[in-house]
Amino acid sequence: MSQRERADDLDARLAALPRPALDSAAGARIHARAREAFRSLPAGGATSLPGGLWARLWSRLLEPAAVAIAVAVYLIWTAQALAAIDWGRLALPSTDRIGSLAAPRAAGAGQNQ
């Protein structure tokens, strides 16, 4: 038997398995609840736009626009925050200054010995 035939055979055996059946009382309860939810929504759905138009408008235009605006605002805010920092005051001490600070420590260490 070829690989394709084996796959078909296995699929056929799986398809022929008895299906787990929904309890009729549970089925009726689920149906009634879903039907009630379906009927309670106003005709035309949550929007007066034709079916699917709102979803397409959101996914293709509004959502990408909202994400782009959020990213732009974040970048502008970050740039302004970076520009407001006084980099001169945050600069590390120069190597000369580090050397002058280190010298007395070395001297102190000699006194302890």
Place this chain on the structure above:
Amino acid sequence: MAELDARAKLRIAAQAAADVDATPAALLEQLRRGDASAFDEVYRRYTPGLFAFLARLSGRAAIAEELLQETWLRLATHARTLAGDTNLRAWLFTVARNLHRSQRRRVRLDLDLLRFWKWASRGQSAPPSPLEVAVVSEAERRLEAALAALPVAQRETLLLVAVEGFSPTQAAEILGLRPEAARQRLRRARAAIAAALEIASPPNVPEGETS
């Protein structure tokens, strides 16, 4: 002969699935307009398949019922905003599958599923669930056990293609995968089931036929 039977069964199953697959455009339009009788018709058509899919994914009837209800509530909420060319059956299976995924995230250690695996591999000790009652023969029990032992990602792919009759490409769309990834999962799932069945029942080779 058995091969021919199997292929004939497969053709019948695929045809049946294709018949169910095609939601009439008029029915979808009625549903979008808010016609409750269209909702009833759609519920009648797709509930058995959806429940079986969810029961085999979750391994527990109570969880499957909960997820089935949530699936239909999602349709009730979104029916009016569906696009006119929506494949409703694929849409429902996508929702059901995603709800099952979310449910699994919530319940990391699924004790119910472990209980089902234990039943499937050693025989039943707890009261039988509808899934257990449905599986009658030993061969079916072994096959169902092998299916239940698959990783969820492979099981859902195999169920969609082999049992529900979706094409691998449609299954890939439902699962949010590339078609090649879905095909790979299918191959692995079939190989795992074949291996499990061979282990469970080694081939009975009559004496004198061995070479």
